[in-house]
Amino acid sequence: MxxxxxxxxxxxxxxxxxxxxxxxxxxxxxxxxxxxxxxxxxxxxxxxxxxxxxxxxxxxxxxxxxxxxxxxxxxxxxxxxxxxxxxxxxxxxxxxxxxxxxxxxxxxxxxTAIAPHPFYADKLARFKSFMEYDQKIIITELDDFVVIHERHIGNYNELGKNWLEFTEKYHDCIKDDTLLIERFYDDPSITSVKQCLYELCMTVDQNCPLDNVIIIPGGGFAKFRFEGLIQDIFAAFQGVFTVWLPESGYEMRESYGLDIYRAIDRESMRVVMDLCIPIK
Incomplete structure (x- = not known):
């Protein structure tokens, strides 16, 4: 669904x-x-x-x-x-x-150092130590993002298809510096993957005439860079939430996080992306 x-x-x-x-x-x-x-x-x-x-x-x-x-x-x-x-x-x-x-x-x-994988029944998500995550996390300030967006409730397994349809629909808005951003509200290790709430977003100029333009507020974020296979994103990001965040001394200041895509190779199924957690 x-x-x-x-x-x-x-x-x-x-x-x-x-x-x-x-x-x-x-x-x-x-x-x-x-x-x-x-x-x-x-x-x-x-x-x-x-x-x-x-x-x-x-x-x-x-x-x-x-x-x-x-x-x-x-x-x-x-x-x-x-x-x-x-x-x-x-x-x-x-x-x-x-x-x-x-x-x-x-x-x-x-x-625990491992957890069930909600997307691949035969895989386990394996976590690293706090120090290994901490060495890769940067505390930074992000500016506001002006974006066009679509809000979805549904299966994360359909994310790739949904992104393809979204980028095709708004192809004319894509420029060299356009960012694709996922704003996610649910943790798929807790929420059923069929009921996750998320938004597909694309940065646009402030004067974009479309009706579905919103602003994602900037502020202080913990940023974790992921480079690897799409199937490994869950384990990496769960490690940040399960191992790093509870021990970091920071708290989430919003009920969502951001995935900012930096590079996507659909053929090899590899991505470079930043997980950005709004913190206080």
């Missing part, structure tokens, strides 16, 4: 949900923010995303809390659950129902 979110209403509602996911947020809150009735909004959201608003909010709470369990090693499971509106016992049962593993077991499983 791959869905392109074309409705500005639904884009805004998803942004609102992501910004307020650690609050007591209801369908009514989202519908009121969008200035529509609860019933009309709920129908439009389900038709556009394939998921009810309630299911989306509940799933996002479970997945964002799992990411915090992964990244915030010193934060208690109870405190993380409470921050998403759950009591200690309710959080544990809801988490286990969604992830098929308890929060404590999930956190323990994060502290």
């Amino acid at each position: 791959n869905i392109i979110i074309t409705s500005e209403l639904i884009k805004q509602s998803i942004d609102y949900i992501m910004q307020h996911i650690d609050e007591e947020i209801s369908i009514e809150d989202v519908a009121n923010y969008c200035n529509y009735s609860k019933y009309y909004f709920s129908r439009v959201f389900k038709a556009e995303t394939g998921e009810s608003t309630y299911a989306f909010i509940k799933r996002l709470k479970m997945e964002r809390s799992a990411l915090r369990l992964k990244l915030e090693k010193d934060k208690s499971i109870t405190d993380i659950g409470v921050s998403y509106g759950y009591s200690s016992s309710n959080y544990s049962s809801a988490f286990k129902k969604h992830h098929n593993i308890s929060p404590a077991e999930f956190r323990k499983a994060m502290y």
Whole structure:
């Protein structure tokens, strides 16, 4: 399944949900923010995303809390659950129902040198040491990016096809200094690869007349350069999130990361790209 979110209403509602996911947020809150009735909004959201608003909010709470369990090693499971509106016992049962593993077991499983690969059933992702990642990471300031974008919910396995269609659609916008950027909101080791939310972006001039122009804010980022086979991207980037970030002293300041492509060789299936994590 791959869905392109074309409705500005639904884009805004998803942004609102992501910004307020650690609050007591209801369908009514989202519908009121969008200035529509609860019933009309709920129908439009389900038709556009394939998921009810309630299911989306509940799933996002479970997945964002799992990411915090992964990244915030010193934060208690109870405190993380409470921050998403759950009591200690309710959080544990809801988490286990969604992830098929308890929060404590999930956190323990994060502290290993290998992990299952969500894209290749016969492969394992193997991680390096903190020092090996730290030597390759640069803390830097990035400028704002003016981009045209498409927001997708769907299978990461279709990413190559989606990029090909996107670049063909906007071929006339491509210049020598154009950057292709992926803005990803989900961790595919936590979120089902069939439900990952991401945006395909291409840098453009500020005066671009297209309707789907947005600004990705700049600021402080941790930048990790990857050069290699596409099939090895997951292991490299998971290592940064699983090994480096929790021990680095930094925290994510946004709910997304950026993949900035520097070179792509479709024939050899190799890429050069920068993983950029907004940090504070």
